[in-house]
Amino acid sequence: MAYSEHPGLRTPDEPMLVRVFAAYTVSATVWLLLATFVGLILALKFSYPDLFTAPAFSFGRLRAIHTNGTFYAWASPALIGLALFVAARSSGTGLYSASLAWVALALINVAAICGTVALDLGYNAGDQEYREWLWWVRAILAFALVLTAWNLIGTVASRRDEDLYLSNWYTIGAVLWTIIVLIVALLPWYQVGLGQVAVQGYFMHNAVGMWFTPLALGVFYYALPKLLNRPIYSYSLGILAFWTNLVFYPILGAHHFLFSPLPWWLQTLAIVFSVAMLVPVIGGSANFLLTMVGQGHRMHRSPAMFILVGVLAYLFGSAQGTVEALRSLQPVWHLTNYTVGHSHLTMYGFVTFAIWGGVYALLPQATGRRAPDLAIGIHFWLSTIGVIIYVLSLSVGGTEQGLDWMRGAPFIQSVVDQAPYWLWRAIGGGLMFAGHLVFAFNVSLMVWGGLAEQAADRRAAGVPA
Amino acid sequence: MTAHNRNLVAILGGSTAVYLALAVMMGVLPGIWLSGTPPGPGVAPLTAEQAAGRAVYVSEGCAYCHTQQVRPLATDSGFGRPSAPGDFAYQTPQLLGSERTGPDLTNIGNRQPGTVWQFMHLYQPRSVVPQSIMPAFPWLFEVVDQPPQGESAVPVPKPFAPAQGVIVPGARARALVAYLLALKQPAWPLPAAISTAPGASPPGAAPAGFDAAAGARLFTSHCAVCHGAEGAGVPGVFPSLAGDPVVNAADPAEQIRTVLHGRAGKTINGATYAGAMPPFADQISDQQIADIIDHERSSWGNHAPLVTAADVAAQRAQP
Numbered sequence A: 001m002a003y004s005e006h007p008g009l010r011t012p013d014e015p016m017l018v019r020v021f022a023a024y025t026v027s028a029t030v031w032l033l034l035a036t037f038v039g040l041i042l043a044l045k046f047s048y049p050d051l052f053t054a055p056a057f058s059f060g061r062l063r064a065i066h067t068n069g070t071f072y073a074w075a076s077p078a079l080i081g082l083a084l085f086v087a088a089r090s091s092g093t094g095l096y097s098a099s100l101a102w103v104a105l106a107l108i109n110v111a112a113i114c115g116t117v118a119l120d121l122g123y124n125a126g127d128q129e130y131r132e133w134l135w136w137v138r139a140i141l142a143f144a145l146v147l148t149a150w151n152l153i154g155t156v157a158s159r160r161d162e163d164l165y166l167s168n169w170y171t172i173g174a175v176l177w178t179i180i181v182l183i184v185a186l187l188p189w190y191q192v193g194l195g196q197v198a199v200q201g202y203f204m205h206n207a208v209g210m211w212f213t214p215l216a217l218g219v220f221y222y223a224l225p226k227l228l229n230r231p232i233y234s235y236s237l238g239i240l241a242f243w244t245n246l247v248f249y250p251i252l253g254a255h256h257f258l259f260s261p262l263p264w265w266l267q268t269l270a271i272v273f274s275v276a277m278l279v280p281v282i283g284g285s286a287n288f289l290l291t292m293v294g295q296g297h298r299m300h301r302s303p304a305m306f307i308l309v310g311v312l313a314y315l316f317g318s319a320q321g322t323v324e325a326l327r328s329l330q331p332v333w334h335l336t337n338y339t340v341g342h343s344h345l346t347m348y349g350f351v352t353f354a355i356w357g358g359v360y361a362l363l364p365q366a367t368g369r370r371a372p373d374l375a376i377g378i379h380f381w382l383s384t385i386g387v388i389i390y391v392l393s394l395s396v397g398g399t400e401q402g403l404d405w406m407r408g409a410p411f412i413q414s415v416v417d418q419a420p421y422w423l424w425r426a427i428g429g430g431l432m433f434a435g436h437l438v439f440a441f442n443v444s445l446m447v448w449g450g451l452a453e454q455a456a457d458r459r460a461a462g463v464p465a
Numbered sequence B: 001m002t003a004h005n006r007n008l009v010a011i012l013g014g015s016t017a018v019y020l021a022l023a024v025m026m027g028v029l030p031g032i033w034l035s036g037t038p039p040g041p042g043v044a045p046l047t048a049e050q051a052a053g054r055a056v057y058v059s060e061g062c063a064y065c066h067t068q069q070v071r072p073l074a075t076d077s078g079f080g081r082p083s084a085p086g087d088f089a090y091q092t093p094q095l096l097g098s099e100r101t102g103p104d105l106t107n108i109g110n111r112q113p114g115t116v117w118q119f120m121h122l123y124q125p126r127s128v129v130p131q132s133i134m135p136a137f138p139w140l141f142e143v144v145d146q147p148p149q150g151e152s153a154v155p156v157p158k159p160f161a162p163a164q165g166v167i168v169p170g171a172r173a174r175a176l177v178a179y180l181l182a183l184k185q186p187a188w189p190l191p192a193a194i195s196t197a198p199g200a201s202p203p204g205a206a207p208a209g210f211d212a213a214a215g216a217r218l219f220t221s222h223c224a225v226c227h228g229a230e231g232a233g234v235p236g237v238f239p240s241l242a243g244d245p246v247v248n249a250a251d252p253a254e255q256i257r258t259v260l261h262g263r264a265g266k267t268i269n270g271a272t273y274a275g276a277m278p279p280f281a282d283q284i285s286d287q288q289i290a291d292i293i294d295h296e297r298s299s300w301g302n303h304a305p306l307v308t309a310a311d312v313a314a315q316r317a318q319p
Helices: A015-047 A059-090 A098-120 A135-157 A166-186 A194-228 A235-251 A253-257 A264-276 A278-292 A304-324 A338-367 A373-406 A411-416 A419-448 B003-035 B048-059 B074-079 B115-123 B171-182 B212-222 B253-261 B286-297 B309-317
Strands: B141-144 B166-169
Touching: A015 A059, A015 A098, A015 A338, A015 A419, A059 A098, A059 A135, A059 A166, A059 A194, A059 A338, A098 A135, A135 A166, A135 B003, A166 A194, A166 A235, A166 B003, A194 A235, A194 A253, A194 A278, A194 A304, A194 A338, A194 B003, A235 A264, A235 A278, A235 B003, A253 A264, A253 B003, A264 A278, A264 A304, A278 A304, A304 A338, A304 A373, A338 A373, A338 A419, A373 A411, A373 A419, A373 B074, A411 B212, B048 B171, B115 B141, B115 B166, B115 B171, B166 B171, B212 B286, B253 B286, B253 B309, B286 B309
Parallel strands: none
Antiparallel strands: B141 B166
16 A cells, blocks of 8 residues: 555555455455446347357346346445444544454455356356355355454444444444345245245345445445535434334335235235335435535535435435335336336445445545546446436336236237337446446556545544544 | 443344344244245146256246246236245245246246247247347257157257257256246136136127237237247248138138147148147137137238137037
8 A cells, every 4th residue: 555655645544444445445346347247248138139149148147147246246345345444434443353354355255256156157046136146155145244243343342432423323233134134045944935935025125225225324424424524414314214224124025026926914014114115215315415405516526426326316216116116006117127227226326326435435535545536527427327328218118018018918019119228228338337447447546546635634523533 | 341332232232133023024934934835726846857947947047037926917817817825835946036028937838838839949039039039048959960769850940050960959958848838827716607718708898800900919929939920930840821721711610720729740731840839729718719810811911701709619619
């Protein structure tokens, strides 16, 4: 790390914490490039189905590599790196254990490599979405989370202030809850036939809502006040969103299987709590947006723009999830490409933009090096325009697909009608991937070179350290 | 533990305890309860070969584009009766699916029972359905000089066939097709009063007549995968319907009986065809069969007398 060669900059963080944060970010970025390149191949296969006809490049194998890769090899370690940094800095202390952090990162990468290779050879855990990695691979991942929880708790336990900063509620809670999610999904005894449908409904949504959502919100609660140099609008609103998200989210999983043979009351319960989710979603989003109000001059050319996109995607994507869960709209959208657009609005527009906002805001503070505004801007616009094209094309196309089915058209008509939307999706995906290349370049500058971070004091009122 | 960390334990321990309770309530308990769902009437476990085929289905990720769940919605009625809990008793891993880029496969064994079509379609979907975007699975097949004794080659049309040799299904392709053909919903015993059994005309239906739009739509749904959207078929596998003597015959009896009961091994104009046609008697109504036949009899240069639902009913009544 070269920050020590730049005396006069803001006080650099202790080298160990910086190295850990940078390593998690770099590792995650490598997987982002791989997993989204795979995503781009998948998108093109909808328009050119005979592109790369070989077992290792087949759609059915690559799809799980894309989803699991983006979930567990990109977004997870990137958010864990941010969580470790936020835990140490907000506690005014160092990291509890660098060894735990290194072992956890190594385990995540071992899991990602084993999981990806096995999937490409055709070994998956039963086409169960987002848990296709073989059971022992997911056990390695779960163990890495146990080490991470230990490290995070050890770090905040030695904090200076009496209060536990809100970010840590979200991030450490996410790690602890997700250990439970992974274990529930691993044990086989109650996953037979329809029983597995129920567990899959539970898993699909809890893996997202109890893991990525609270981690990303935890990053917002730390990075946004830092960037805008003002406290979060309402600490209490953040606490309300924390507890309501905790209680409402675990109950809505069955909405992935509406009109299925799952018990009707379970489906109804899932719909009710899908609507209840508006409370934490609107509460949380309003909190961030009200923090940003009137701060246009600070938002401009700031990583806060990534957070703005992230908050809006969180608001729209989650509200969209609520609407999709209504029985009157399910017949139009369920099982169509609309759902894929929804997944990308949330996992990309919300979670991935949250990571970028966090990395651009905090990594330069750690390393003392930053990427030029122009490069960050190019990344921002490529990814933003790309994801808008992606989500819009699949939302419109998916609606047409559902309406084709409803008017009783021959099935193949719904395939033919999708062609232009699939092409636009691939174009949007291409822009997104180009953005990732720029992001990787920017990460390399923030870690190994680039401009010296300005010495501007970003100490924010109401945020520790 | 210091007093300093009491709030840490309260927040993280409390929320984790709440979450553990919810995870058990919404994940584990429904799992335990529903794992014990008994098989429905007529639901049987798979044979060893079908189970091996199901493993191929999982391994190749078929479930990402094909559902195996029929919802109680009009949208899904073409795929079968609504799925019931007992249908899934022997289905682990569950393959209900979350996307329907391709059609639902709950009843593919009824809809598409011909092994020849299945093999051609797996080897290269676009050899039978030009608009299909399904991946081709040539690695489930082998290229040989001569098919083994007693077996026949997969009749892949020229543009898709290898330059040298012929295609024969490998063990994995045979197992997969055995599994697909086993995908048939056991029928539901329904009270006669609300019977929607195929064959019965819907109550209050308009008098029999040729609805050209319905005929074209039904043909696309039920016939075009083999006979082609333009009725051209696949030479040597699925007969062309354009100019076909049965389709153009003044007496529609043979055509009606072919649609009702299926057909295999028929020689037409001196050519034999490898594909087998499934029976449609139990799948669609007399009116729908009449609409399909009338579409065939008035398209692609065919000009033959039209039929009515009553004609179909008359043939259906005969043994």
